[in-house]
Amino acid sequence: METVFNHPLFLPVSMIVVIIAVFPLLAGYIVLIERKVLADFQVRLGPMRVGPHGLLQPIADALKLLLKEDIIPADSDKGIFWFAPVISTFTALTAFAVIPFSEKLAVADVNVGVLVIMAMSAVGILGIILGGWSSNSHYPLLGALRSAAQLVSYEVALSFALISGLMVAGTLSMQGIVKAQQDRHIWFIFENYGFMIVPFVVYLISATAETNRAPFDLPEAESELVAGFHTEYSGFRWALYFLAEYANIFVVSSVAVTLFWGGWLRPFPAVAWLEMPLNVGLPVLIFLGSGASSLILVKKLKDPVQQKTLVGAAFLCMGVAVPFLIPAVNAAIIGLFWFLFKVAVFVYIMIWFRGTFPRFRYDQLMNIGWKIMIPIGMASVVVNALLGMLRAS
Amino acid sequence: MAQSTFLDANELVLNMGPQHPSTHGVLRVILKLDGETVTGTECVIGYLHRGVEKIAENRTYIQFAPYVDRMDYVAAVSNGLGYCLAIEKLLNIEAPPRAQAVRVILTELNRITSHLLWLGTHALDIGAITPVFYCFRDREEALKIFENYCGARLTTHAFRIGGLQYEVYDGFEQEVRAFCDMFIPKVDEYEELLTNNRIWVNRLKGVGVLSGEECKEYGVTGPVLRASGVKWDLRKAQPYSGYEQYDFEIPTAQNGDTYDRYTVRMEEMRQSVRIMRQAVDKIPSGPIMAKMSKVVKPPVGEAYVSIEAPKGELGYYVVSDNSTQPYRVRVRPPSFVNLQALDRMVRGGLIADVVAIIGTLDIVLGEVDR
Numbered sequence: 001m002e003t004v005f006n007h008p009l010f011l012p013v014s015m016i017v018v019i020i021a022v023f024p025l026l027a028g029y030i031v032l033i034e035r036k037v038l039a040d041f042q043v044r045l046g047p048m049r050v051g052p053h054g055l056l057q058p059i060a061d062a063l064k065l066l067l068k069e070d071i072i073p074a075d076s077d078k079g080i081f082w083f084a085p086v087i088s089t090f091t092a093l094t095a096f097a098v099i100p101f102s103e104k105l106a107v108a109d110v111n112v113g114v115l116v117i118m119a120m121s122a123v124g125i126l127g128i129i130l131g132g133w134s135s136n137s138h139y140p141l142l143g144a145l146r147s148a149a150q151l152v153s154y155e156v157a158l159s160f161a162l163i164s165g166l167m168v169a170g171t172l173s174m175q176g177i178v179k180a181q182q183d184r185h186i187w188f189i190f191e192n193y194g195f196m197i198v199p200f201v202v203y204l205i206s207a208t209a210e211t212n213r214a215p216f217d218l219p220e221a222e223s224e225l226v227a228g229f230h231t232e233y234s235g236f237r238w239a240l241y242f243l244a245e246y247a248n249i250f251v252v253s254s255v256a257v258t259l260f261w262g263g264w265l266r267p268f269p270a271v272a273w274l275e276m277p278l279n280v281g282l283p284v285l286i287f288l289g290s291g292a293s294s295l296i297l298v299k300k301l302k303d304p305v306q307q308k309t310l311v312g313a314a315f316l317c318m319g320v321a322v323p324f325l326i327p328a329v330n331a332a333i334i335g336l337f338w339f340l341f342k343v344a345v346f347v348y349i350m351i352w353f354r355g356t357f358p359r360f361r362y363d364q365l366m367n368i369g370w371k372i373m374i375p376i377g378m379a380s381v382v383v384n385a386l387l388g389m390l391r392a393s
Numbered sequence: 394m395a396q397s398t399f400l401d402a403n404e405l406v407l408n409m410g411p412q413h414p415s416t417h418g419v420l421r422v423i424l425k426l427d428g429e430t431v432t433g434t435e436c437v438i439g440y441l442h443r444g445v446e447k448i449a450e451n452r453t454y455i456q457f458a459p460y461v462d463r464m465d466y467v468a469a470v471s472n473g474l475g476y477c478l479a480i481e482k483l484l485n486i487e488a489p490p491r492a493q494a495v496r497v498i499l500t501e502l503n504r505i506t507s508h509l510l511w512l513g514t515h516a517l518d519i520g521a522i523t524p525v526f527y528c529f530r531d532r533e534e535a536l537k538i539f540e541n542y543c544g545a546r547l548t549t550h551a552f553r554i555g556g557l558q559y560e561v562y563d564g565f566e567q568e569v570r571a572f573c574d575m576f577i578p579k580v581d582e583y584e585e586l587l588t589n590n591r592i593w594v595n596r597l598k599g600v601g602v603l604s605g606e607e608c609k610e611y612g613v614t615g616p617v618l619r620a621s622g623v624k625w626d627l628r629k630a631q632p633y634s635g636y637e638q639y640d641f642e643i644p645t646a647q648n649g650d651t652y653d654r655y656t657v658r659m660e661e662m663r664q665s666v667r668i669m670r671q672a673v674d675k676i677p678s679g680p681i682m683a684k685m686s687k688v689v690k691p692p693v694g695e696a697y698v699s700i701e702a703p704k705g706e707l708g709y710y711v712v713s714d715n716s717t718q719p720y721r722v723r724v725r726p727p728s729f730v731n732l733q734a735l736d737r738m739v740r741g742g743l744i745a746d747v748v749a750i751i752g753t754l755d756i757v758l759g760e761v762d763r
Binding site for chain 1: 405407413429520521522587590592593595743744745746
């Protein structure tokens with residue numbers, strides 16, 4: 001038994017299993033969070049029926065999608081139509097392989113990790129293009145064309161933003177980037193006398209465009225192209241596209257966290273006296289607090305089954321706080337906590353964008369990509385190089 | 394000669410509607426596209442045709458009144474007012490001053506609900522998903538006043554030929570005042586979200602430009618006309634129902650683009666509140682119904698009355714043959730006339746502009762098709 005745990009492949013394989021098993025569920029809950037947060041912006045409640053406060057909605061949705069009839073349009077290119085969502089999902093999940101969830105938790109520490117993610121996100125768009133094209137229908141075709149143009153434009157700006165970050169880190173390995181920040185006791189967003197904020201903003205905007213999120217959601221612009229590239233998709237194939245979209249959101253947020261916001265490191269990684277309040281106090285406060293505030297809501301529910309479910313969920317939430325109090329366990333999971341916490345902040349920001357901004361028009365999107373984002377990205381590479389030399393000398 | 398296939402054509406024909414999220418009902422627009430640029434359009438209407446004008450010939454004057462609410466169903470009160478004024482003109486009677494004041498209040502309230510629905514859906518078409526909920530939240534408050542007054546929220550049938558059926562309820566004035574006080578800050582809130590938003594301005598400025606001359610050629614009226622610099626509002630030009638007593642501005646703009654139509658409508662909502670405040674402060678006492686016989690049987694003749702509905706000039710042409718049923722009722726619907734300008738406005742634009750322009754025209758298909 002000991003040998004199994006000590007086998008070098010044990011951790012990667014178990015991580016793969018966990019990611020593939022858990023991520024669809026996680027994506028479902030990101031959708032629920034998105035709906036709830038948007039609902040909060042929009043003075044309404046969001047899903048409330050399935051489970052207390054809609055807590056079981058993702059499971060109901062997944063079941064519904066699984067049981068739906070699989071419709072393939074008669075005039076479509078059936079093979080490609082069938083395969084396109086698989087490409088999107090496959091590439092999105094593959095990108096998870098190099099994400100450093102914490103110091104130990106990662107499927108692989110590839111020495112060109114950032115490139116792997118870039119490659120996967122580039123190939124992932126192929127799924128969208130093929131899906132739109134093979135539908136043999138006008139709206140998906142237009143959506144696919146927009147998506148191709150958008151990818152080409154924003155991939156360039158995104159790369160320039162990443163190059164700035166990589167120049168500071170001096171490595172392409174995702175683990176190495178975080179370790180570089182650990183060694184230098186600084187998150188890279190504050191590096192180079194604070195100038196790294198510029199490539200970060202370029203990255204954030206390009207990443208939003210890259211994941212087809214509002215205000216850059218032209219490939220699936222609901223009010224113009226009905227549903228864009230996935231107009232003809234339904235049931236589980238459609239769900240695969242959504243899984244890929246939310247996986248991509250998670251991946252680009254992870255890259256932003258890794259490259260700019262210190263990965264699994266806590267704020268002020270070098271200040272020792274912050275160890276207790278930040279690494280123990282904050283997680284305990286968050287989980288106990290959200291558990292306790294859910295308990296307050298129990299009385300407002302009328303259905304006894306829902307009441308019991310919410311009590312269960314509240315205690316589960318409070319139970320999560322316990323491991324953080326055990327020093328040995330805390331050391332193992334605190335990195336994961338900080339990583340996911342920061343990713344959650346980015347996911348929230350992306351939902352916030354969606355609730356706030358109108359959509360760009362196709363030509364404006366291109367203008368911003370080529371005339372603003374790429375020049376700024378290029379300039380920030382040069383300026384960061386100069387500042388980096390200044391700092392090193 | 395070789396058979397030409399669709400591959401030889403540079404043109405993509407895209408069928409937008411009748412089932413499409415942003416054609417505001419069942420409008421069907423056939424777009425001819427070159428890439429994403431629109432080179433021509435063709436509108437197909439009639440999916441909601443119910444033959445309202447023909448129904449009128451088989452109903453008594455009073456029986457037909459509720460039908461007009463079903464044309465522009467988001468501005469039912471205005472439709473009712475236009476119809477009642479036309480029949481009153483035929484009968485040569487006038488609603489008493491108290492009824493007129495209440496009519497003005499309810500019609501202006503209805504203008505606000507109509508504009509709120511336009512704002513919400515227009516923003517949704519442009520891609521801003523949040524304002525629509527704010528608009529519906531505040532529209533609800535206005536609908537509550539309708540509901541308290543006549544029991545219905547949307548197709549109200551609020552007015553009767555010769556005046557009003559119901560006396561205003563207790564607390565009507567307070568509720569209207571409360572709505573006015575509540576609403577002005579809300580308009581500021583919508584403007585804060587949209588007016589200076591860079592994406593919003595970029596999407597609307599210079600899109601669907603229509604000059605004042607073109608507006609006149611097409612017969613376009615309402616906010617669309619006023620945004621093109623023509624100061625024409627029937628409430629000022631030929632006042633009805635006592636509008637001459639109230640002090641208000643006609644908001645206009647110069648460029649005639651989608652952004653100007655947005656600012657004009659926003660300002661119109663503020664002016665409506667201004668009119669309502671004045672009207673509610675001096676509702677005269679007296680009867681609410683003019684003296685008239687129970688059976689509406691106008692003398693032989695014809696009458697045309699037009700009012701400033703939220704969407705433009707709404708006209709009713711009624712011909713009487715001295716029976717209890719109209720010989721002919723012809724409606725001049727603002728949505729139908731304004732829709733004509735669609736082709737002129739979208740040519741050369743992109744698909745995204747088509748959606749913005751359909752939104753800015755503020756059409757209601759119930760009124761286009763009747």
